[in-house]
Amino acid sequence: xxxxxxxxxxxxxxxxxxxxxxxxxxxxxxxxxxxxxxxxxxxxxxxxxxxxxxxxxxxxxxxxxxxxxxxxxxxxxxxxxxxxxxxxxxxxxxxxxxxxxxxxxxxxxxxxxxxxxxxxxxxxxxxxxxxxxxxxxxxxxxxxxxxxxxxxxxxxxxxxxxxxxxxxxxxxxxxxxxxxxxxxxxxxxxxxxxxxxxxxxxxxxxxxxxxxxxxxxxxxxxxxxxxxxxxxxxxxxxxxxxxxxxxxxxxxxxxxxxxxxxxxxxxxxxxxxxxxxxxxxxxxxxxxxxxxxxxxxxxxxxxxxxxxxxxxxxxxxxxxxxxxxxxxxxxxxxxxxxxxxxxxxxxxxxxxxxx
Amino acid sequence: xxxxxxxxxxxxxxxxxxxxxxxxxxxxxxxxxxxxxxxxxxxxxxxxxxxxxxxxxxxxxxxxxxxxxxxxxxxxxxxxxxxxxxxxxxxxxxxxxxxxxxxxxxxxxxxxxxxxxxxxxxxxxxxxxxxxxxxxxxxxxxxxxxxxxxxxxxxxxxxxxxxxxxxxxxxxxxxxxxxxxxxxxxxxxxxxxxxxxxxxxxxxxxxxxxxxxxxxxxxxxxxxxxxxxxxxxxxxxxxxxxxxxxxxxxxxxxxxxxxxxxxxxxxxxxxxxxxxxxxxxxxxxxxxxxxxxxxxxxxxxxxxxxxxxxxxxxxxxxxxxxxxxxxxxxxxxxxxxxxxxxxxxxxxxxxxxxx
DNA sequence: GGAATGACTGAAACCGGTTTCAGGAAACCA
DNA sequence: TGGTTTCCTGAAACCGGTTTCAGTCATTCC
Numbered sequence: 036x037x038x039x040x041x042x043x044x045x046x047x048x049x050x051x052x053x054x055x056x057x058x059x060x061x062x063x064x065x066x067x068x069x070x071x072x073x074x075x076x077x078x079x080x081x082x083x084x085x086x087x088x089x090x091x092x093x094x095x096x097x098x099x100x101x102x103x104x105x106x107x108x109x110x111x112x113x114x115x116x117x118x119x120x121x122x123x124x125x126x127x128x129x130x131x132x133x134x135x136x137x138x139x140x141x142x143x144x145x146x147x148x149x150x151x152x153x154x155x156x157x158x159x160x161x162x163x164x165x166x167x168x169x170x171x172x173x174x175x176x177x178x179x180x181x182x183x184x185x186x187x188x189x190x191x192x193x194x195x196x197x198x199x200x201x202x203x204x205x206x207x208x209x210x211x212x213x214x215x216x217x218x219x220x221x222x223x224x225x226x227x228x229x230x231x232x233x234x235x236x237x238x239x240x241x242x243x244x245x246x247x248x249x250x251x252x253x254x255x256x257x258x259x260x261x262x263x264x265x266x267x268x269x270x271x272x273x274x275x276x277x278x279x280x281x282x283x284x285x286x287x288x289x290x291x292x293x294x295x296x297x298x299x300x301x302x303x304x305x306x307x308x309x310x311x312x313x314x315x316x317x318x319x320x321x322x323x324x325x326x327x328x329x330x331x332x333x334x335x336x337x338x339x340x341x342x343x344x345x346x347x348x349x350x351x352x353x354x355x356x357x358x359x360x361x362x363x364x365x366x367x368x369x370x371x372x373x374x375x376x377x378x379x380x381x382x383x384x385x386x387x388x389x390x
Numbered sequence: 391x392x393x394x395x396x397x398x399x400x401x402x403x404x405x406x407x408x409x410x411x412x413x414x415x416x417x418x419x420x421x422x423x424x425x426x427x428x429x430x431x432x433x434x435x436x437x438x439x440x441x442x443x444x445x446x447x448x449x450x451x452x453x454x455x456x457x458x459x460x461x462x463x464x465x466x467x468x469x470x471x472x473x474x475x476x477x478x479x480x481x482x483x484x485x486x487x488x489x490x491x492x493x494x495x496x497x498x499x500x501x502x503x504x505x506x507x508x509x510x511x512x513x514x515x516x517x518x519x520x521x522x523x524x525x526x527x528x529x530x531x532x533x534x535x536x537x538x539x540x541x542x543x544x545x546x547x548x549x550x551x552x553x554x555x556x557x558x559x560x561x562x563x564x565x566x567x568x569x570x571x572x573x574x575x576x577x578x579x580x581x582x583x584x585x586x587x588x589x590x591x592x593x594x595x596x597x598x599x600x601x602x603x604x605x606x607x608x609x610x611x612x613x614x615x616x617x618x619x620x621x622x623x624x625x626x627x628x629x630x631x632x633x634x635x636x637x638x639x640x641x642x643x644x645x646x647x648x649x650x651x652x653x654x655x656x657x658x659x660x661x662x663x664x665x666x667x668x669x670x671x672x673x674x675x676x677x678x679x680x681x682x683x684x685x686x687x688x689x690x691x692x693x694x695x696x697x698x699x700x701x702x703x704x705x706x707x708x709x710x711x712x713x714x715x716x717x718x719x720x721x722x723x724x725x726x727x728x729x730x731x732x733x734x735x736x737x738x739x740x741x742x743x744x745x
Numbered sequence: 746g747g748a749a750t751g752a753c754t755g756a757a758a759c760c761g762g763t764t765t766c767a768g769g770a771a772a773c774c775a
Numbered sequence: 776t777g778g779t780t781t782c783c784t785g786a787a788a789c790c791g792g793t794t795t796c797a798g799t800c801a802t803t804c805c
Contacts, residue, residue, distance in 0.1 A: 048540065048791095050790090050791060050792085051791060051792060052791080052792095060754080060755085061754070061755040061756075062755085062791090062792080062793090063755055063756080063793080063794080064753090064754065064755075065792095066792065066793055066794085067754095069792090070793075075752085075753070075754090076753075076754085077752085077753060077754090080753085080754080092536070094512065094515055094516055095791085095792070096516060096518060096790090096791055096792065097513075097518070097792095098453045098456050098457055098462065098517065098518050098790095098791080098792090099457055099760090099790075099791035099792035099793090100791080100792055100793075101453050101760090102451075102453055102454055102457060102759095102760045102761065102762085102790095102791080102792070102793090103759065103760040103761095103791090103793045103794075104760085104792085104793060104794095105760085107453065109517075117478065117481070117482050117485070118478065123472065123473065123478055124473070126472070127472050127473060127499065130472070130497070130498075130499050131499075131501075134498075134506065134509060139496055139498070139513050139514075139517065140496070140497060140498075141494055141496050141497075142485070142495060142496075142497045143485075143489075143494070143495075144482065144485050144486075151489065154489060155489070155494075157449065158452075158494050159494075161449055161450060161451060161452035162452050162453065162464075162494065163452070163453050181447070185403065292673055292674065292677075295677050296676065296677065299676070299677060317674070318647055319647065319672070319674035319677070319678070321651065321654070322647075322650050322651065322654060322674070322677075322678045323674070323677045323678060403761095405760090405761060405762085406761060406762060407761080415784080415785085416784070416785040416786075417761090417762080417763090417785085417786095418763080418764080418784075418785055418786080418787095419783090419784065419785075420762095421762065421763055421764085422763095422784095424762090425763075430782085430783070430784090431783075431784090432782085432783060432784090435783085435784080450762070451760090451761055451762065452762095453760095453761080453762090454760075454761035454762035454763090454790090455761080455762055455763075456762090456790090457760090457761080457762070457763090457789095457790045457791065457792085458761090458762060458763045458764075458789065458790040458791095459762085459763060459764095459790085
């Protein structure tokens with residue numbers, strides 16, 4: 036039958052000892068061949084070992100290696116919400132970098148749940164991962180601190196205050212400035228920042244603070260802030276009732292989705308009644324209305340960079356904690372083209388073939 | 391300084407021996423306490439061990455446990471394209487199930503690349519994972535077969551012919567029937583199936599074959615098939631030039647994205663000129679035009695079910711390979727509402743507030 | 746020619762756990 | 776009382792590798 040019984044640990048795998056016997060040498064020599072000490076071996080022995088390995092199809096057991104060596108070649112990544120496209124994109128960057136350097140990635144999704152975060156942290160620790168990439172709320176500080184003592188740790192997107200590790204993320208003040216500036220230039224005068232509940236998340240707080248600061252610096256703009264909740268529709272309705280040219284600034288992809296949904300439910304014409312600019316660039320942005328203007332984060336670079344930090348630390352770099360801020364790229368689409376007439380005459384200003 | 395040096399393996403972690411000494415017992419007793427043999431211990435000793443563990447903050451090393459026991463509590467998952475929302479959704483289901491049963495998930499993304507698939511398979515094997523969930527093209531059959539001898543293996547979405555393992559996925563014939571039936575009922579007479587290159591992918595082939603079969607069964611419908619490529623726009627243009635009421639059937643989310651993009655680029659009015667139904671339900675479907683009608687796959691259930699198969703096999707189930715086909719859910723939105731007049735008069739049939 | 750050097754190699758200890766096995770103490774039985 | 780049986784415990788072997796350390800043998804150097 037094709038389906039075997041795996042419950043009884045019939046692990047009949049070829050071991051180093053098998054190879055050693057076949058080649059007529061000691062385990063030590065095989066180990067040297069496997070490892071980086073091949074230079075220590077004579078050509079004759081190396082050849083015999085190589086043949087034996089080929090013939091038996093031997094593959095060293097990474098777990099066993101890790102036990103003595105302390106190197107498991109495993110990196111852990113703790114993600115707050117695996118269904119957030121931003122997280123996925125960063126994860127993809129991390130994963131690629133891992134593979135390129137011979138590491139594998141253990142992904143743990145906390146679903147924004149503290150208990151899951153706790154469980155995952157415990158599990159990751161028990162697997163002797165060599166480093167950890169963290170993109171969560173970072174409750175369970177005690178566990179994180181403990182892990183930090185044992186391995187390098189890199190934060191992605193969000194700071195966890197008492198942790199001062201390396202931090203890789205977006206230059207939020209710059210991003211907000213670019214967004215607000217763009218809206219101002221396009222002629223919008225009233226801007227609403229829509230964000231998920233900040234909930235102590237540093238990046239969200241930074242965006243919020245920067246937004247307020249930008250408004251304060253610019254006399255021509257007024258604005259307000261709302262958090263995502265069940266009331267979003269009515270809040271937007273209130274905002275839309277204001278006079279003058281209005282735009283939404285969605286602080287991330289989730290907010291952009293929620294806002295677009297709400298606007299649609301309110302019967303708005305996307306995006307003539309109100310402009311919209313969003314952080315993160317999702318693949319459906321071009322499809323809605325005349326396209327949603329976005330600030331794309333270099334997620335691939337952020338992920339790769341996070342792994343790079345880890346690798347540097349693993350190799351002994353003891354420089355003080357770094358902060359790597361990446362700049363977003365402004366991708367202008369139809370949602371920030373103020374219709375002729377300042378939004379009061381939502382006519383055919385945006386031909387439907389516009390992209 | 392906050393940043394330590396981790397290059398020198400200063401793994402000063404608390405070990406079982408530390409606990410044993412602190413509690414004044416042998417390693418064996420601690421091991422029994424940790425494992426499921428607590429019943430073997432006297433209350434007095436159990437208490438001392440428990441205290442010692444608490445005081446030292448001991449956590450057993452899963453790698454070491456796995457070495458002797460053969461149980462690493464690690465599940466591998468090989469994903470063809472981590473940026474495909476379907477894969478993510480399934481992965482989320484798998485991950486949740488894993489955690490609930492004390493397993494962790496090692497995710498490997500192949501980016502549809504054969505060489506990466508090879509590397510990942512080798513890595514997974516070296517980590518002594520207990521089971522493998524596969525959602526790739528399954529080239530490198532030799533490696534997969536080898537892994538299959540060592541551990542249970544579950545295929546997701548796509549069959550890999552010579553592998554006959556458990557298979558969890560969509561009931562493709564049923565899905566296609568539901569889609570075609572819906573289009574027919576809505577009054578569409580000419581249907582174009584748009585699919586990614588089949589490239590031997592069983593699910594894509596099944597959808598294609600079922601589509602042809604459905605057309606053959608229904609006298610009122612004609613149809614054709616195209617694969618995604620650079621020519622998509624011009625192919626759609628050709629299709630749109632045909633007479634009568636037309637609809638696209640996108641075989642997955644990627645195809646839906648590409649088609650919507652192409653239609654937009656062609657200046658179509660979404661979706662008056664042409665209807666659209668898509669497999670997979672992505673969160674932006676409601677936002678485009680008057681919403682895209684979808685066949686939602688129960689991805690969470692598929693993921694959980696894949697893990698469940700694995701678990702059964704790990705527990706000794708040797709029944710012949712199973713195939714679990716899930717049914718999709720039809721979610722009707724605006725993209726399959728034929729405008730009054732059979733698509734020849736694309737007027738205000740779809741109020742913009744429609745959802 | 747004998748000592749010193751260097752290049753390889755293998756035996757054995759070790760990593761951190763699990764498991765076998767044998768033995769001591771207590772309980773049970775006659 | 777002696778002989779089992781049962782219960783609990785620890786010593787030691789083991790999992791599959793790595794690493795130390797000592798030893799063999801061929802060279803090289805006076």
